[in-house]
Amino acid sequence: TQLLEQSPQFLSIQEGENLTVYCNSSSVFSSLQWYRQEPGEGPVLLVTVVTGGEVKKLKRLTFQFGDARKDSSLHITAAQPGDTGLYLCAGIFGNEKLTFGTGTRLTIIP
Amino acid sequence: KAGVTQTPRYLIKTRGQQVTLSCSPISGHRSVSWYQQTPGQGLQFLFEYFSETQRNKGNFPGRFSGRQFSNSRSEMNVSTLELGDSALYLCASSLWTFSNQPQHFGDGTRLSIL
Numbered sequence: 001t002q003l004l005e006q007s008p009q010f011l012s013i014q015e016g017e018n019l020t021v022y023c024n025s026s027s028v029f030s031s032l033q034w035y036r037q038e039p040g041e042g043p044v045l046l047v048t049v050v051t052g053g054e055v056k057k058l059k060r061l062t063f064q065f066g067d068a069r070k071d072s073s074l075h076i077t078a079a080q081p082g083d084t085g086l087y088l089c090a091g092i093f094g095n096e097k098l099t100f101g102t103g104t105r106l107t108i109i110p
Numbered sequence: 111k112a113g114v115t116q117t118p119r120y121l122i123k124t125r126g127q128q129v130t131l132s133c134s135p136i137s138g139h140r141s142v143s144w145y146q147q148t149p150g151q152g153l154q155f156l157f158e159y160f161s162e163t164q165r166n167k168g169n170f171p172g173r174f175s176g177r178q179f180s181n182s183r184s185e186m187n188v189s190t191l192e193l194g195d196s197a198l199y200l201c202a203s204s205l206w207t208f209s210n211q212p213q214h215f216g217d218g219t220r221l222s223i224l
Binding site for chain 1: 114143145152153154155158166168200202212213214215216217218
């Protein structure tokens with residue numbers, strides 16, 4: 001069974017600060033997706049990364065896929081209250097089942 | 111473009127009963143996946159249907175079953191409900207089966223077992 005560990009589990013920071021959350025696995029992903037989920041709603045896809053070492057930017061969010069395709073990070077610059085939510089990474093392994101990480105619950109304090 | 115629609119949004123059942131949840135995917139999407147989300151276990155994959163066939167299945171007991179109709183709409187059934195089945199059940203649709211396809215989620219059905 002493939003496991004995706006996310007860290008930290010909870011993060012609470014002031015508006016304007018920077019932060020990084022991590023997603024790690026002992027197995028190689030064929031691809032990895034990042035989602036954000038707000039209370040009472042389903043997860044919404046932010047990005048998909050496929051190639052080892054790939055970096056993608058979405059406004060103030062920067063996503064990086066590890067060279068060995070076993071880990072990924074999400075960096076947020078100048079966090080805003082609208083960034084508050086549950087951040088989930090999800091990896092596709094050889095069996096093509098989408099496996100979700102344990103999640104990072106982010107709170108941005110105005 | 112309408113998103114993924116799940117009905118009902120909330121449901122209260124008692125132990126031993128059965129329940130059916132419904133999911134209408136985005137128009138044109140042929141793959142529908144179901145997930146269970148709980149505070150303790152997070153988001154766990156239940157099964158995926160593509161062109162009316164179950165393509166993938168997670169590690170859940172046989173009490174959890176599903177089906178997909180010719181219009182891609184899907185239903186999930188849970189029989190002999192247990193307290194531990196209380197969860198948010200999410201449905202997601204995509205154009206094609208997994209393989210890097212972005213999953214479009216509905217807002218879920220919150221099932222509470224008394």
